[in-house]
Amino acid sequence: MGGGSYFVYILKCNDGTLYTGYTVNLEERLQKHNRGLASKYTRRRRPVEIVYHEAFLDRAGAMRRESAVKKMDRREKLALINGKAKIVISACLAGKECRYSGDGFDYPDLRRLVEEGCAVPVCPEVAGGLPVPREPCEIRGGDGFDVLDGRARVFDKSGEDRTGAFIDGARQIMEQARRAKARLAVLKERSPSCGSTVIYDGTFSGRRIPGCGCAAAMLYREGLELCSEMNYKMKIDWCRNKS
Numbered sequence: 001m002g003g004g005s006y007f008v009y010i011l012k013c014n015d016g017t018l019y020t021g022y023t024v025n026l027e028e029r030l031q032k033h034n035r036g037l038a039s040k041y042t043r044r045r046r047p048v049e050i051v052y053h054e055a056f057l058d059r060a061g062a063m064r065r066e067s068a069v070k071k072m073d074r075r076e077k078l079a080l081i082n083g084k085a086k087i088v089i090s091a092c093l094a095g096k097e098c099r100y101s102g103d104g105f106d107y108p109d110l111r112r113l114v115e116e117g118c119a120v121p122v123c124p125e126v127a128g129g130l131p132v133p134r135e136p137c138e139i140r141g142g143d144g145f146d147v148l149d150g151r152a153r154v155f156d157k158s159g160e161d162r163t164g165a166f167i168d169g170a171r172q173i174m175e176q177a178r179r180a181k182a183r184l185a186v187l188k189e190r191s192p193s194c195g196s197t198v199i200y201d202g203t204f205s206g207r208r209i210p211g212c213g214c215a216a217a218m219l220y221r222e223g224l225e226l227c228s229e230m231n232y233k234m235k236i237d238w239c240r241n242k243s
């Protein structure tokens with residue numbers, strides 16, 4: 001799970017429940033849990049064992065990840081522990097209400113993949129620290145590859161520069177994809193983060209241009225196959241056959 005000085009961990013408690021935490025020293029933290037000194041929750045459920053951990057180079061990244069894992073339901077946590085997830089999916093396509101407008105989409109077969117532990121739902125804009133709801137954003141001066149390479153920037157509708165949040169969010173979901181050993185990403189088309197072939201042109205006029213979003217560009221460079229809600233069915237079969 002890589003080197004690093006900060007750790008997010010999942011404990012299995014003696015009643016079978018899962019507990020997520022963050023530490024700078026895994027061994028010491030485990031001992032504290034088992035001595036009843038680390039949390040009220042685990043004190044009543046000892047002994048506990050570490051069943052999963054991820055390493056981070058900085059505290060902020062570990063804390064963000066801890067918060068994301070804590071929000072996962074049991075099935076998603078088990079998928080992490082069992083290493084089953086092979087696909088990353090734009091979280092809004094799997095029903096999470098994380099869009100700028102505060103809603104999500106319902107693609108039942110994508111939601112089922114998440115429920116079965118075969119896919120990890122990711123939202124790069126929320127991972128980058130943007131709220132829900134939020135102002136819509138568009139890329140000015142190019143597409144996601146240009147943003148990553150410093151030739152274009154992302155602005156919200158009021159003109160605030162959101163480039164930093166978009167790049168940060170893209171990095172985080174790339175890390176999630178790495179940890180899941182994902183080969184395929186099913187991403188929401190036209191989003192400045194997730195669009196894989198088409199995005200808006202940066203004028204907030206509804207005009208579309210060929211190109212991809214920031215997170216899609218990063219995942220592509222990481223070697224993932226990209227597809228969207230328009231063409232995911234065949235790709236999912238392809239990915240499963242390669243598993």
Ligand code: SF4
Pocket residue numbers: 089090091092093098099100122123124125126188191193194
């Ligand atoms: S398109 Fe991507 S960034 Fe936008 S809400 Fe969906 S998952 Fe989040």
